[in-house]
Amino acid sequence: MSLGNYITSLGDNPYFGAGFGLFGIGAGAAVLRKGLQYAVIYFRRQYMITLEVPCRDKSYQWLLQWITYKGARKTQHLSVETSFEQHQTGHIKTKYDFIPSVGSHYFRYNGTWIKVDRTREQHTLDLHMGIPWETVTLTSLGKNKQLFFNILEEARQMALTKTEGKTVMYTAMGADWKQFGHPKKKRPLSSVVLDCDLSERILSDVKDFLGSASWYGERGIPYRRGYLLYGPPGCGKSSFITALAGELNFGICVLNLSERGLTDDRLNHLLSVAPQNTIILLEDIDSAFVSREESKQVAAAYEGLNRVTFSGLLNCLDGVASTEARILFMTTNYLERLDPALIRPGRVDLKEFIGFCSEHQIQQMFAKFYKTGDPETGEIDDYPQKFVKEVICRGKPVSPAQLQGYFMRYKTAHPSCVIEKVDEIWD
Template sequence: MIFEDLLSNLSTNPYFGAGFGLFGIGAGAAILRKGLQGSLILFRRHLMITLEVPCRDKSYQWLLKWISIKGARKTQHLSVETSFTQNDNGQIKTSYAFIPSVGKHVFQYKGNWIQIERTREQQTLDLHMGIPWESVTLTAFGNNKHIYYDILEEARQLALQSTEGKTIMYTAIGAEWRPFGHPRRRRPISSVILDEGISERIIVDCNDFIHNSIWYTQRGIPYRRGYLLYGPPGCGKSSFITALAGELEYSVCLLNLSDKGLTDDRLNHLLNVAPEQTIILLEDIDAAFASRESTSHQKSAYEGMNRITFSGLLNCLDGVASTEARIVFMTTNYLDRLDPALIRPGRIDVKEYVGHCTDHQLKEMFKKFFENSDDVEVSKFVKGVKSLHRSVSPAQIQGFFMKHKSSTPLTVINSCNDIFDNGLN
C-alpha cells in the first residue's frame, strides 16, 4: 500500500512528471540515434563494398583515366590533366582530359550505382612524386568484389590501348621507374641490320627464355637472362635492343650506373621493382667500373663519380637478393676493359660481337634504302666500299645514304669515297 501510494503521489506531481517525460524523450532519442548509427554501420559493412586506391598504386592513373572516359562523364566538378601524344609522323599533339575533381561523384556501371570519392591530403606529401597524397574510394551496393575487378581490368586495358604498338622507355627517378618522353613507335627488327645470324640467335634465345619459366623452376635455376653486346661505336647495339623490345612487345628501362645518386641499395631496389615485361639496359658498362686487374696502374675516367660498388653491382645481378624474371642487356665498346667476374656465365649468358659492316650488311642496307636496285648494283656498291680499305660502321653507311637519299643507285655507287667526308667518319 505504501509503495502504491508513493507511485500515485509521484505520478500526480507535475515537476516529476515533466522531468520524467523529458528524460524519457531524451533517452528514447539517444537510443534511436545509436540504433540508426549501428544500423548504418551494419548496412555499410554487410550490404556495401568499398575499394580504396591510393596514388602510389600502379592502377591509380589507369583508374582516373577510366573514370574520365567511362565513368562520371556528366559531373560538373572537374579538374584538367594535360598530356602529349606523338603521331605516326612524329608530330607532338597536346590533349586535355577532364577528370572528376576532389570530392564525391556518382555514376552507374553495369546497373550498379557507384560513388566515387576523390580525396587529397594537403598536409601529406608523396615523397617520391612530390605531390599531395591522394586516393580514390569506390563504394557500391552489395558484396560482389568482382565488379571492382572488372573496373580495374577495363582501366588497365584502356591504358594498354594508348601504348599499343609502341615502346615505352623508362628512366629511374628516385626509387621508382617513370616513363621517359613519349611512347615510341615500335621499331621493326628488320630495320636494324646486323651481321648474318646475330639478330636471329638473340631473338630465339629471348623467346626461349620468356616461354620456359617452368623449365627454370623445375631445375632450380634462377629465372633471369643476361646479354652483352660489344663492338665499336655506331654499329647498332642500342638500336638493336630498342628494336628487340618492340619485337618482344617489351619496354626498356634505361639505367645509368654513373648517376651520382645511385647506391647499392637503390640499384638493387630498382632492379627489383622494374615494370613487368621490360628489358633493363645498362649502356657503356665499361665506363662505370675499371677492371680490377688494371686499377693498380690505370684509373677509370669515372672513378669516384658514382656511389655504387663493383661488388654491389655483382650482387644485384645474381646475388641472394637479386630479382628473377628479368632480362638485362649490357653494351660496351671495349670488352677488354670489363672485369671477368662481370661477364662470367650466370651474369652474362649470351655474348655477341656487333662490329663494322660485313658484305652481308652492306648488301642488305643498300637494298633497303634503294628498293629498286638490282643484284649487279648491289655488288658494285659492296666492291666500292671494300675498295676504300677502311672499316665502316652501319651509322656511317646510314649517314651516307641519308645524304644521297634523292640520288640514283648509280650515283651512290660512284660516290663511295664520300662515306668518310663531311664529318661522317
C-alpha cells in the same frame, strides 16, 4: 514525510517536471543517434563494399581513365591532362584527357550504382613521386568483390590498347619504375641490319629462354638470362635492343648505374619490382665501374662518388636475393675495361660483338634506302655491289650510324650520285 509522498510532490512540481522531460528527450535523442550510427556502421560492413586505390598503385591512372571513358561520362567536374602525339606525317597533335576532379562522382556499371570519391592531401606528399598524396575510393552496395575486379581488369585492358603496337620505356623513379615519355612505335627487327645471322641468333636464344621456365625449375637453375653486346659506338647495339623489345612485345627498363642517390639496396629493389615482360637495360656498363686491377690506380679523391658498389651490382645480378624471370642486357664500347667477374657465365650468358659494317651490312643498308632494279622488267642493277666496292676500297671502317647519316643526307639522290660522293661518309 515518506519517500513515496516526496516523489509525488516532486512530480507535482512544474519546474522539476519540465527538467526531467527535457532530460528524457535529450537522453532518448542521444540513444537514437548512437543507435543510428551503429546501424549505419553495421550496414556498411555487411551490405556495402569499398575499394581504395592510392596514387602509388600502378592501376591508379588506369582507373581514372576508365572512370572517365566508361563510367562518369556525365560528370561536370573534371581535371585535364595535356599530352602530345606525333603522327606518321610528322605533325604534333595536342591531346586533352579529362579525368574526374577531386570530389564525389556517381556512375552506373552493370546495373549497380557506384560512388567515386577522389581525395587529395595537400599537406601530405608522396615521397617517391613528389606530388600530393591522392586516393580514389569506389563504394557500391552488395558483397560482390568480383565487381571491382572486373572494373580494374577493364581499366588495364583499356590502358593496354593505348600502347598496342608500341614499345613502352620505363625509368627508375624513387623505389619504383615509371613510364618515361610516350610509348614509341615498335621498330621492326628487320630495320636493324646486323652482320649475317647475328640478329636471328640472339632472337632465337631469347625466345628459347622465354619458353624454358619449367626446364630451369626442374634443374634448380635460376630462371634469368644475361646478355652483353659490345663493340664500337654507333654500330647498332641500343637500336637492336629496342627492335628486339618490339619483336617480343616487351617494354624496356633503362637503368643508369651512375645516377646520384642509387644504392645497392635500391638497385636490388628496382630489379625485383621491374614490370613484367620487360628487358632491363644497363647501357655503357664500363662507365659505371672500373675493373679491380684498374681501381688500384684510381685516386682516393674519386672513390665514393658512386654509391652503388661493384660487389653490390654482382649480388644483384646473381646473388641469393637476386630476382628471377628476368632478361638483362648490358652494352659497352670497351669490353677490355670490364671486370671478368661481371661477365662470367651466370651473370652474362651470351656475349656478342657488334662491330663496324661488313660487306653484307653495307649492301643491305644501301638496298633499304634506295630502290634498285626495274620491277616491271625484272632487271637488277649492280648499284649495291658498286657502292660496297667503293666503300671497301677506301680501307676505312664505317659504322651503321655513319652510313645512315650519309644516306639521310642524300635520301632523294640517284644511287649513282650516292656512289660518286662516297668519300663524304667519313667527313
